[in-house]
Amino acid sequence: MSSEKKETKKEIIHQKLLELQSEARIVRKIVFIIAIALFLIVGGVTVGGYFYIKSALKPVDPDSKTEKIIEIPIGSSVSGIAQILEDNGIIKDARVFKYYVKLKNETGFMAGDYKLKPSMSIPEIIERLKTGKAMKKVVLKITIPEGKQLKEIASIIAEKTNKKEEEVFKKLNDKSFIKAMMAKYPDILTNDILNKNVKYPLEGYLFPATYYFYKENPTVEEIATEMIDKTKSVLQEYAGQIKEKRYSVHQLLTMASLIEEEATKKADRDRIASVFYNRIKSGMPLQTDPTVLYAKGKHQERVLYEDLEVDSPYNTYKHKGLPPGPIANAGTMSIEAALNPEKTDFLYFLATADGDVIFTKTLSEHNKAKAEHITKN
Incomplete structure (x- = not known):
């Protein structure tokens, strides 16, 4: 092989090496840029999330003097209460409120109509809902303990409402009332409760809790409806697990x-x-x-x-x-x-x-x- 050809081959190899080195530098730069970008994105999301949550925990409008009448229905879950407050402009974010409540282990929220302001802090709102400073006066309070059977619940309702126990129990087993409740709560009261072997259709569906009523002489149907509604709100918290299992x-x-x-x-x-x-x-x-x-x-x-x-x-x-x-x-x-x-x-x-x-x-x-x-x- 002539010296001229050898020189040409060396130049080609050298040129390819230079190209490979150049490509490697470009690849390294791209990887570096991507890594920096990902770091900035993750950092940005973290910092952004921190400031968003910090902002969501502050009053919606610290200078607002407007009072809003907010109704918290009996049987409302924490998620339900949070959504009501967000929809009415009392808090900024329902999810942040819900997680705050869970982290602080706050319980004992009471139903009723409340006067709340967008200037109130989350701790103030929670305290208001816990102390039951509602607009309406509670006329009747019924407490149903855990482990009570339908007959016992009928007895408690009868005692609190001055009704006859037999009448209350009969109404709780009334076919037309049960059908109406099934239509209202189809995800909770299914055809399973009508199985011929089931002793009492609503057995186990009247949730143990304290119920507050704001009018004189609520009907048995109204009382039972609140209890079924509470069952629904409680089970909603476990909907994912129920479906998964x-x-x-x-x-x-x-x-x-x-x-x-x-x-x-x-x-x-x-x-x-x-x-x-x-x-x-x-x-x-x-x-x-x-x-x-x-x-x-x-x-x-x-x-x-x-x-x-x-x-x-x-x-x-x-x-x-x-x-x-x-x-x-x-x-x-x-x-x-x-x-x-x-x-x-x-x-x-x-x-x-x-x-x-x-x-x-x-x-x-x-x-x-x-x-x-x-x-x-």
């Missing part, structure tokens, strides 16, 4: 009612829930005493062996799976336990006279616990 509302409230009736003040509802789910998965009957008492329609201190023979679809000693419907109303703790049971291998539990609950994995362990903690007949 593919539960129906009826199944969820039924399971929650069993947990509520079995739980004691010291009991771990999540663990009780795990026992029920483990039994269902294993093909075992739930064998929970409260369903036997519900089937019998009366309260007893203890369930006797002869009681276990009661002929009823609610008797979970005779029938596997969930009973036809709820056996009482359930609070949020039991609903959350039904949605998020603890992961255990327990198949049995036993409540002692002291309110403690002993969980066991085998029948022999369970029988041993019974012998130690339960007085024989």
